[in-house]
Amino acid sequence: MSDARARKVAVVGGGIAGLAAAYELTKQAREQDLQLTVDLFESRDRLGGVILTEREGDYVLDAGPDAMLTLKPAALELCRELGLADEIIPTRDEDRGVALYSRGKLRSLPYGTGSSWMRKISAYMSSGVVSWASKLRMAGDLLLPRGVPRDDESMSDFFGRRLGREAVERIIDPLIAGIYSGDPDQLSIYSTFPRFPQMVAKNRSLLLTMLKAPQSSSSGGRTLPVFCSLRDGLDRLVDAIGQRLDSDRVFLSTDVTAVRKAEGGYALSTSQGPRDGYTDVVLSVPAWAAARQLADEFGPVTDAMESIRYVSSGAVFFAYRRSDVGERLRGYGFLVPDCEGRRINGATWISNKFDHRSPPDGFLVRCYIGGDRTAAELELDDEAIIAMCRVELREIAGITAEPIFARVYRWKRSNPQYDVGHAERSRWIDAVLAQHPGLHVTGSGFRGIGLPDCIKDGRDTARRLIG
Ligand SMILES: Cc1cc2nc3c(=O)[nH]c(=O)nc-3n(C[C@H](O)[C@H](O)[C@H](O)COP(=O)(O)OP(=O)(O)OC[C@H]3O[C@@H](n4cnc5c(N)ncnc54)[C@H](O)[C@@H]3O)c2cc1C
Incomplete structure (x- = not known):
């Protein structure tokens, strides 16, 4: 053994961040021949956190995240490391x-790729999304100075x-x-898309920076689309x-209620009884859950964690006969600005976005609800949510067909909001x-x-812990 001192690590939370941390710790222990054990605690009866895939016949429903950003390599790198390279699928080109x-x-x-900047700009300008006054205001970006760098x-x-304000309401708001x-009135630009202020500082024009943004990436010898x-x-x-x-060290249905200092490290209170003897603890739960676990002994830091705001969101799936909808629905779906006052935030034509999500004669659609703007809709019962989404799909996209089945998934307090000041609070x-x-924290809070961020941070946390 190369490590003089045995380490026993508790990873609390079996979402992707905790899994990435536990995986990296296990891997490093094996590779470096360290005397290190990892216990993983998860309150649900399954691993994955908000990653949840359900199957209904040949339909595959990714009810939480459904795509990995390729421009940040951590997720695809991990997939390849785990032998999943052959299973990586790009978004479908045909329906971009x-x-x-x-x-x-x-x-x-x-x-997507293929259009020159000028064609993209003219396509934006002729799309009718914003008024002519707004288009002129947007074009002003080409002339504006870089501006003074701000803290946040x-x-x-x-x-x-x-x-200009109209572009924020009609383009930025739905994308965000x-x-x-x-x-967008509350979210921090520096904690969400730091690249944009950086690029403006460098290139001056935001518009040109956005239009120049890569629409594909090169990874593992393949050119891949953005997702x-x-x-x-x-x-x-x-x-x-x-x-x-180690399956003997994965404790499902085990709610960790408190983390305390103890002789030589830390002890946990859990719904299955006390656990002690940990030299290290990695909290990979939502920030509000970490705040509760640390509340007894770690004072003001828990107030800062508790103040990281979370919203709830929902995914509502509809499976249709392709012959009823497939010909009409082009592209990957649509987004809705808040100012339109609709009851859904958008919808994805899943069967256009990815292969292998529905049988050849089927077509899968996913509606998005919740967040800051359609929070009330999430409180409805499943039947009412399904009825509401069907009205929205009919009025917005002309879908009148009867679905083969519908499913509702709710993600309570699962979407952290990086409001202005988040970076400072995190530091x-x-x-x-x-x-x-x-004592370490990782995870989306x-x-x-994004999945790549959570994977990278989970693995980085594990590497820091090992030192
Ligand atoms: C609906 C939705 C769609 C998304 N879509 C995408 C997408 O397409 N692409 C993308 O890149 N990202 C997407 N994201 C973001 C990304 O999926 C998440 O940020 C990421 O998966 C969060 O991982 P995590 O491990 O930090 O947290 P979580 O997945 O929330 O995991 C935390 C875990 O801690 C457990 N836990 C909580 N309290 C306790 C306790 N007291 N004791 C023990 N365990 C506890 C929870 O049960 C959970 O399993 C989406 C997120 C949501 C909610």
């Missing part, structure tokens, strides 16, 4: 495209300054809702990690936790919400 619902109708936006500001302030289920998934659903990633952990939390050697 996304629409915005604006002024009572769906309007296509330019998407909301997305609305940043994009509004560059592109699609990713964060959030409100990929796994052929049989994203829970393949969860299963593949789970298989590499402060890290600084306080640094005073408690062996802190340093990035």
